[in-house]
Amino acid sequence: MNKLLNCALSAATWLTLCVSSASYAQWFESTGHANIQNDDISRAKSVAIKDAITQALVFSGARVTSMQTLVDGVLTQDQLKINSHGEIQKIEMISEDRRGDQFAVTLRLDIFPQQEQCPASSFNKFVAITQTQLKHREQAKLGQIFDISKASSENLYKTLSNSPISTRPTAYFNFPIRVGEFFTQQYDYSNALLEEIATRSNSQYVLLSQLVDISNSEKLNNDYAFWQDESYQRAYNIDFVLFDGTTYERLWQKSYRGKGIWPFEKTDRIDVYSENFWGSDYGQTITDINQTLSYDLQAAMACLETQGKILHIENDKLVINLGKAHGIEKGQILNVAHHNYLTDAAGNKMPNMITTLNQVQIQQVYQQSAIAQSIDKQPLPNIQINDVVELANLAL
Template identity: 30%
Template sequence: MMSTPVKLLLPALLGLYQLPAQAQWYETTGRAPIRQGDEATARAQATEDAVKRALLFAGVSVRSVQQVTDGLLTQESLQVESSGEVQNVQLVTEATRDGYFEVTIRADIEPAEAVCPTLAYRKKLLITPFRLANPEQAIVGDLFNIGKVSGKVFSSKLEEVGHSSWPAPYNNPVDVTALSYLERKALQQQLGARYILTASIDDVSLGGSTGTNWTFWTDADRDRYYHLQVQVFDLAEERTVFSQKYQTTSVWTFRKSTEMDPSYHRFWETTYGQAAERILNAAAMDVEEAIRCEPLQAEVTQVKENQVLLSIGKAHGAQIGDTFKLVHRREVPDSFGRIQPLLAVTELTVRITQLSSEAAWAESVGSQLLANIQAGDLAMPTRQPVDEFGDAVDATDD
């Protein structure tokens, strides 16, 4: 039988409002399951989710989430003096629907920090299969697919909140720490991605009994763990961009013989499934924030007179007219005999003239010659727009 796709439980961003004086209002909706009739907790979780979504979309840090959430739970309008980012937050609506608490907020957000130059672009992020560390723990409940399905749910969450990342499946398990420079380079060139995410579900075991079970034909309710570990690795610079462990515990109310395959929506409607989904949602938001200002480099794949073909396109957020600085890349051995890249930024600037999904033709600016540029060199987005001669243009000029 075909498995039922997991339904997303958290809605996407609803809209963006712009007011005079360059104020930007973001309206977002968050949802959280109501467990055992506890609407207060569900309301707090839904509010926190809505605040995180607004901050992520605005491109600022989510460090103010708890302060803003606590304020919204006690009043309908909140001025945040200390943040310098969240100017005003208003509670628009709240309601219960189909066992979930929904909260819609409207936030006036003005980033206090300099916007990173790559914020306008989406970095392709390879998502490897989530590994189940101890398969024997999955026997009770038939949870052997929980790693595979958790990876798909995570990718869906990241697509939903991701404005700086672009998840792409990579179906081969990989130990990124064991890759050589040439292997890492091959992955980047073949798949067009600099970043790769690996994850493991380290614990889905059963804990002790919870509550009292008076019926002899059922098993006692027990706690069950869901421990997730996520890492994001930079293939170009051989470094860990993000690493975090997540842990939750929820009640498991089923008999040992009951099958609750995570491939089916029935699993994600359970208290345990909802707790796992909340962990995956939190991880997706953390990854999105971690990768937001990470470097973006397009590779030069072809040179033709005064044009270069770049490995960046519409899917990355590139647009006609975007400008890039060209960078020479050489490979030199270090003192241990390992090959390392040596990068040298040139004075050459190119502007995108044609676009496809994952590629772009860019033409030299100011009639600059590209004779020294070759396939394998790189291109980095410029911080400011440039004129026809390759000089920076002040964005504030009329």
């Protein structure tokens, strides 16, 4: 493994891939970056290390999921959410560098790749990032941060957009929506709202969230230390739930809990879109939670199927809402399926997908759409607009 071959640079992710001559191991050289907030070099270094490891894992076909501890002299006592298709054998620190308010760390990783990977993971899944709902609006009075719902959702969208993962976000955070019913145990939620969001954002999946607690605790500093600025611990507790916008199934759900120092005066009115806010300990707490969520979401969605809908029918040809951005290529074969519901004895509706014998082949591909033609070049019987198309021969 001392001889390295086939080095290729990816400018988009600052990642250099070096494949060793042995087929059973791969060396990756990856550079992670982080902003330095409040001159906290230690925290910036930790974030940069995690960024470098995440890029290497994703580039190697990894899924960033569960908690492991990496102990190699470099990451002692540091935990990162990884459970990859490749196992990290060794990590070496090559360099670290500070330039202005940016900190960079370059690592060299020895990753043992796992051969099996679900075929669906090679296709991109689009998920609508909706505006989170503040459950207790009165908690936003401190700092007058009533726009925290939109600002934190926008931050999540940017985090997902900048991550080298197959989960692709679409922006739907400009519209406030009521999400409380989606987090109840009765599953009594509106399918119509999910369908509307999925259709308007052209996304197969819909991510909903609610901020359940942003309250502040007692002051951290002493009342007698009148020369000190007031500071508080403030909670940031948020729940997420992922739905399929086609079948309306609840696919994944998780809660995140965090606390950060609120360093502002009680009477200050804080701009939640400002660098002053996001550079604070509390703003960094939100960013860290959103980064963790991006890892978990990638893991939850990696093996989900990429499905599309029929937008237009003309004789033996279809227009579908899948394209290059989803990983669709000319010549691929797709199945056509009908989507309806079955009702159980209690009156609950259950999604039911019926795959037909009809198959189509991709003829023309655009960024967000494609034109497909029936295999036998004959008009497709009993096919309707909004019927589902899915890639054929994707056996897990």
